[in-house]
Amino acid sequence: MDRSVYVAMTGATQIMRAQAEVAHNLANANTAGFKAELSAFQSLPVQGDGLQTRINGVAQGTGWDTTAGNQMETGNDLDVAVQGDGWIAVQTPDGTEGYTRAGNLRIDADGLLTDAKGNAVLGGGGPITIPQASSVKIGADGTISVVPLGESPATIATTDRIKLVNPGNDQLAYAPDGLMHMRDGTQAPADAGVKLVSGALEGSNVNPSDVLVKMISLSREFEMQVRSIKAADENAQSASKLLQVG
Structure with missing residues (x-):
């Protein structure tokens, strides 16, 4: 028994x-x-x-x-949704690189561009810092353009470009931090083929x-x-x- x-x-x-x-x-x-x-x-x-x-x-x-989850229009300039396959690269608190499709981005008090969990969004040379500006726009290729404070709307400066990757879903593994990580512990290369939609978010699937x-x-x-x-x-x-x- x-x-x-x-x-x-x-x-x-x-x-x-x-x-x-x-x-x-x-x-x-x-x-x-x-x-x-x-x-x-x-x-x-x-x-x-x-x-x-x-x-x-x-x-x-x-x-x-x-x-992919349903795409929702928000109208927020810092909200982005990945079109098709691809991921947004972020830096975790321990310094490793993770990947997310949660595009509800934020700018913290120090000007650091982060995701909703506070992970720094990565650009061409590391975490992206946004200078004080009257407006911030994110292009389809991840390019971030700002209008500096005190300048006219015609004065647009490019600050950085969000690192977008597409290593293949079979190369990624779910981690306890809620992000995707490369199975072999490496960093995925940037992929210019990944595109974003500004002013929208991808919902949960x-x-x-x-x-x-x-x-x-x-x-x-x-x-x-x-x-x-x-x-x-x-x-x-x-x-x-x-x-x-x-």
Whole structure:
């Protein structure tokens, strides 16, 4: 009986892990540029002495959904959406290079161009700094143009160009910081073929209805595993009583 309890307990634990991933996707249904994480249950034999007659269902990540989210017009000059394949390069707090499609950019108090999480957006020579200006425009190729304070609108200066990359989705891996990173730890080269749409944002590609259905399904599977544990415990108690009578 302890073996059946172990298998059911393992199943319940793996379902809880899968449920946590589903909840994470649902929580980011309105996050700009978010890509849903994917997972699936795989059958793995229980390792140990004797015949491998017991199988555990293990939840394992299978990657992320590469589908682009819906494009939303915002009219904000610092909002950009990547057209087609491609990513915006940013610098994480530990100095490594990450990639995002969340184009809701900001300018902090020091003039540093960042994403919504505070990661510095990278340009041709590193993090991009925006001088004080009356207006800031981002072109389709990532070029940043500003009108300096006190100057006429006709006076336009180019400050830098956002690093846009397209290494291929198979070369990228989802990291705990919510960004994509190169699987081999290198930095992706800039790709002039990647284009931006200014004044727009790419929404999350999470479908709330599908995620809710999956969450309900996992909850029912968890209840089934718990009932299996209880049934195994009741059978063990019944067997114990029979032995006592004998």
